Amino acid sequence: MDRRQFLKYSGFFTVSVASTALTACGGSSNNTDTTTAALPAASGGSWIFPQSIASGDPRPDSVVLWTRVVPASAGIASVAAAGNDVSIRLVVTAADNSSALGSNAALSGTAVVDTRLPVLASFDNTVRNKVTGLQPGTVYFYQFVAGDVRSNVGRFKTAPAAGADLSQLQFAYLTCQDWSVNHWGAFDYIAKNENLDFVVHLGDYVYETVGASFQTGSVEARHTALQLPDGTVLNDANGKATTAKYATTTNDYRYLYKMYRSDPRLQAVHERFAMIATWDDHEFSDDAWQDAVTYENNSLDSAGNNVRNTTRRRSANQAWFEYMPADVNLDNANTTFQNIQIYRDFQFGKLMQLVMTDERLYRTDHVVPENLMNPATGKPLNSSLGSRYIVPKDVFDALEGQKVTAATAMTGNPLTNTSMLGKTQRDWWKGKMSAATATWKVWGNEVSLLRMGLNGTDAIATLIALNSVSTLASSITGALANPALQGNVLVASALVAAVTAGASQQVAAGAGIAIATADAMSGNPLSAATSAGLTATQAGIAVAAYNAAKTAAPAGTATQVGAAAQTIAFGFIKPDVQANKQNSQFVIASGQQAALSSFFTRFLLNCDQWDGYNAERKALMQFLQTSKISNVVAITGDIHGFFAGTVNTDFDAANGGTPVMVDLVSAGISSDSFFTYLKDGAGSTGLATIIFWPLTIPVPNIGNVTINVNLLDYTMGKAAPTVDDLAEQIRVQLTGALAAKGVPEGATLTGTVAAVLAGLKTNSDFNTSLVGLAQQLSALNSNPWMKHINADAQGYTVVTLTPGKLVAQFKQVNKLVNTGSMTAPANVIARITTATVNAGTAGLTLS
Known part of the structure; x- marks a missing residue:
C-alpha cells in the first residue's frame, strides 16, 4: 500500500510493525496512528466480538488481522451506530498459545505487537490491520481486547521466505457455503482435524439471495432463516414476484457477512488458519459480469440486455473489503464499479507460486445473450437455459467467432469482447506465470477450465434405445408363442430384430428359421437370412440378436431375452436415431419428437464458466505451451461438485488437443449439488433418464x-x-x-x-x-x-x-x-x- 492509500484508509486499514524489542503482553501500546489517538478507548465489560476474528493473506513478513466489535447490547447483525467510534487493542505473540485456541483466555508470552486500533461505525465496526515486520515461516497467535473483554485467541502462520527450500506445504481450499441449505459440519471437521498452513477460499462465501428456489431444501436447524434489512424482490421465470429477495444495499451485504460469520464453526476455521480469498458471483449477484446482473426476467432492459447496477456492485465490493481479511485496496474516490482490485499472488518458498484471479469484475458479457431468438419458439430466450446453461455449441461457436472477428478489426485485440480476465489482468497472469521460479504454479481459479460438453444426438439415441429394451423383450417373449418357432428363443430374437429393422412378420419368421438351420448345419447365417428375403441391414441385426441369445443360453431364457433385446436396441435403434435424429421412426414412435427436436446437437453444459470464454482459454493454454511453463494446476470452485481433468490447448481439436495443465474442482461446502440443479431442471423433460x-x-x-x-x-x-x-x-x-x-x-x-x-x-x-x-x-x-x-x-x-x-x-x-x-x-x-x-x-x- 503506498503512502497516499495508507493515509486514505488510516482510519480503517491500519498498519502495525512488529517490534524487534519484545515487550510483555499487557505493556504499553505502540504504532498508534493519529486517528486512533483521537478516539476514546473502549472500556468496561459490555463488548462482544460477534463474528470473532480472522487472519488473511500470509506473506513472509506480513499478515492482515480482522475483527468486528460492538456494544453487547447491539446484537450479532446490528447496524453500527454513527458517532460511537472507539479504539481497541491488538496483541500478537510468537509464543505458543495452542491450548488457548477456541477460548478468550489472555495471551501468554512476549508480544511482538501491542497496539491500539480504531473501530469506526462508518466501516460497520470492523477492524482491519496489516502487521508487517514478521518472521517467515513462523506461527503467531493474536488477540483483540475491547475494554475488559478479550476476543478468542487466533493463530496464523506466515509464508516461508521466497528462497526457502520446502519439503511440504499443506492447505485446504473451500467454496460455495450457502447458509440456507444442508449443513456446515465440514467447517467443524476442518478446525478440529486438519493440519494446514493456510486456507484458500474460491468464492461464494455468502449468497446474495434469501429464499430463492435453489435455497428451499433441507437445512440444519441452527441456521435460522435470514432476513435482509432491505432487499429487492426476486421474480420467477415468468416475471412474477416471489417471496425471495436479493441483497441490494450495503447494509444487505454487510448483514450476510455478519450472519454467515456468526457460525462458531466457520469462526473456528478463521481463528486457526489464515485465509487467502477471492470472490465469485454470489458475493454480488448470480452469474454476474462486471456490474451487470442476470436474474431471469428481473435483470433485462427493454432491449433484452442485462441491467447494470453500479451502486449495488460497489456495495458488494465494500462489504467484501470490510469483512474479508485481504491485503487489497478499496478506493471510494473512484466512482466506478471497478474501485477495488482483488487479483494478487503469493509465493511459498521455492515450492509454490499461488496466483489468485478475479473472474467477475472484468469479464465481458456472456457470448450468447438472453435476447437471442429461440428458433423453437420464435421468441427471445429470456432465460439462462440456452444462453448460459445447456448452450448449443454451434450457436456459441458462431457468436464467439463473430465477436472475435469484430474485436480484431476494431481494436486489434481479438479477446476484447470475449474475456473472463480482461486484458490488464490477463497480461498480469501471463507475467506471473512466466516469472514464477517456484516448482508449482497454482492458480486460484473461480470457475472450471474443463470442457463439459454433451452430444445431444448420442444422448437421445442412447435414451431411446434404453427405453425400447423392455418393449423388445416383451415382443421376443410374445413371439415364443408362435407355433412356427416352437418356443425357440434364438429364432424369436432374430424375428423381432428383423421386424424392428423393417421386415414383415412372415419374412422375418422365415429368416429366423433359416438362420437357425444354417447355424445348425455350420452354414453362413447371414447368407441364409438374405436368401430368406431380408436386406443386408436386417440380416445383420437378426443374426446379432440370434447370437446374443445363444451366448446367454447358460443363464436361462430371461437372460437370453434381455441380451437379445439390448442387442437390437443398441445395434439398430440407437444407430437409426443417430443417423436420422428427430425424423427417426423410433423418435416419432416415442411421442417426443417435438420435445426432443431441439436437442439433436452438441451442447456446452455451463457457459458461465470457462467453456463460455473458449477463445481466451485457448489463448492462455497456448501461452503456457509455447512458453514451456509446466506444473500448472488450477484449484477451482463454483460448480458444486468434484471434478478433475486436464486443460488442453484446444478442446475442439482432434482428440481434444494437447494437455497443458490440470484443473482440480472442489464441491461446495454446503450448496446443493450441480446434479441436484440439473435433476430438478430435467425432471419434466424427455432427458430425465x-x-x-x-x-x-x-x-x-x-x-x-x-x-x-x-x-x-x-x-x-x-x-x-x-x-x-x-x-x-x-x-x-x-x-x-x-x-x-x-x-x-x-x-x-x-x-x-x-x-x-x-x-x-x-x-x-x-x-x-x-x-x-x-x-x-x-x-x-x-x-x-x-x-x-x-x-x-x-x-x-x-x-x-x-x-x-x-x-x-x-x-x-x-x-x-x-x-x-x-x-x-x-x-x-x-x-x-x-x-x-x-x-x-x-x-x-x-x-
Whole structure:
C-alpha cells in the first residue's frame, strides 16, 4: 500500500510493525496512528466480538488481522451506530498459545505487537490491520481486547521466505457455503482435524439471495432463516414476484457477512488458519459480469440486455473489503464499479507460486445473450437455459467467432469482447506465470477450465434405445408363442430384430428359421437370412440378436431375452436415431419428437464458466505451451461438485488437443449439488433418464426409501461402473435418506446401509438394468479429458504439495441427519478420493 492509500484508509486499514524489542503482553501500546489517538478507548465489560476474528493473506513478513466489535447490547447483525467510534487493542505473540485456541483466555508470552486500533461505525465496526515486520515461516497467535473483554485467541502462520527450500506445504481450499441449505459440519471437521498452513477460499462465501428456489431444501436447524434489512424482490421465470429477495444495499451485504460469520464453526476455521480469498458471483449477484446482473426476467432492459447496477456492485465490493481479511485496496474516490482490485499472488518458498484471479469484475458479457431468438419458439430466450446453461455449441461457436472477428478489426485485440480476465489482468497472469521460479504454479481459479460438453444426438439415441429394451423383450417373449418357432428363443430374437429393422412378420419368421438351420448345419447365417428375403441391414441385426441369445443360453431364457433385446436396441435403434435424429421412426414412435427436436446437437453444459470464454482459454493454454511453463494446476470452485481433468490447448481439436495443465474442482461446502440443479431442471423433460433414475428401496422396519441415482456423472463421462461401483456411488445418498428417516448414526446406520446395498447388488433391476444404463451412458465418452466426476456432493479439498507431486484429497461429507432436529452428522467425512499430479506431467491419477 503506498503512502497516499495508507493515509486514505488510516482510519480503517491500519498498519502495525512488529517490534524487534519484545515487550510483555499487557505493556504499553505502540504504532498508534493519529486517528486512533483521537478516539476514546473502549472500556468496561459490555463488548462482544460477534463474528470473532480472522487472519488473511500470509506473506513472509506480513499478515492482515480482522475483527468486528460492538456494544453487547447491539446484537450479532446490528447496524453500527454513527458517532460511537472507539479504539481497541491488538496483541500478537510468537509464543505458543495452542491450548488457548477456541477460548478468550489472555495471551501468554512476549508480544511482538501491542497496539491500539480504531473501530469506526462508518466501516460497520470492523477492524482491519496489516502487521508487517514478521518472521517467515513462523506461527503467531493474536488477540483483540475491547475494554475488559478479550476476543478468542487466533493463530496464523506466515509464508516461508521466497528462497526457502520446502519439503511440504499443506492447505485446504473451500467454496460455495450457502447458509440456507444442508449443513456446515465440514467447517467443524476442518478446525478440529486438519493440519494446514493456510486456507484458500474460491468464492461464494455468502449468497446474495434469501429464499430463492435453489435455497428451499433441507437445512440444519441452527441456521435460522435470514432476513435482509432491505432487499429487492426476486421474480420467477415468468416475471412474477416471489417471496425471495436479493441483497441490494450495503447494509444487505454487510448483514450476510455478519450472519454467515456468526457460525462458531466457520469462526473456528478463521481463528486457526489464515485465509487467502477471492470472490465469485454470489458475493454480488448470480452469474454476474462486471456490474451487470442476470436474474431471469428481473435483470433485462427493454432491449433484452442485462441491467447494470453500479451502486449495488460497489456495495458488494465494500462489504467484501470490510469483512474479508485481504491485503487489497478499496478506493471510494473512484466512482466506478471497478474501485477495488482483488487479483494478487503469493509465493511459498521455492515450492509454490499461488496466483489468485478475479473472474467477475472484468469479464465481458456472456457470448450468447438472453435476447437471442429461440428458433423453437420464435421468441427471445429470456432465460439462462440456452444462453448460459445447456448452450448449443454451434450457436456459441458462431457468436464467439463473430465477436472475435469484430474485436480484431476494431481494436486489434481479438479477446476484447470475449474475456473472463480482461486484458490488464490477463497480461498480469501471463507475467506471473512466466516469472514464477517456484516448482508449482497454482492458480486460484473461480470457475472450471474443463470442457463439459454433451452430444445431444448420442444422448437421445442412447435414451431411446434404453427405453425400447423392455418393449423388445416383451415382443421376443410374445413371439415364443408362435407355433412356427416352437418356443425357440434364438429364432424369436432374430424375428423381432428383423421386424424392428423393417421386415414383415412372415419374412422375418422365415429368416429366423433359416438362420437357425444354417447355424445348425455350420452354414453362413447371414447368407441364409438374405436368401430368406431380408436386406443386408436386417440380416445383420437378426443374426446379432440370434447370437446374443445363444451366448446367454447358460443363464436361462430371461437372460437370453434381455441380451437379445439390448442387442437390437443398441445395434439398430440407437444407430437409426443417430443417423436420422428427430425424423427417426423410433423418435416419432416415442411421442417426443417435438420435445426432443431441439436437442439433436452438441451442447456446452455451463457457459458461465470457462467453456463460455473458449477463445481466451485457448489463448492462455497456448501461452503456457509455447512458453514451456509446466506444473500448472488450477484449484477451482463454483460448480458444486468434484471434478478433475486436464486443460488442453484446444478442446475442439482432434482428440481434444494437447494437455497443458490440470484443473482440480472442489464441491461446495454446503450448496446443493450441480446434479441436484440439473435433476430438478430435467425432471419434466424427455432427458430425465440421462440425469437421474428414481430408485425406491423397501427397507424392513423403515418403509420405502427413494433416492435419485446420479446418472449425470456417467453422461458427462465417468468410467463405466461395475455393480460394486454403482452401489458405492449411492452409499452417501442412501445414508442420508436413512438418517432422515430416523435411523440413528453409528453402528445401526452403518449396518443398515450395508445390508440394503448388499440386497441391491443381488437385484436384477439394479445389477443388470441400472448398471447397464450407466454403462451405456458412460460409453458416450462425452468428455475424455475428465478423469474424475462426482456431480452430487458437498465437501472441500486438501492439497499436500511436495517438490515431486501435488496430492489433492477430495473430501465428500455426509448428509443431514435426524428428521426432527436436522443436524450436521457426527461422522462428517463420507468419502475421500485422491488425485495425484506428478511434477513434470500435465496429467493425473485417481485413487
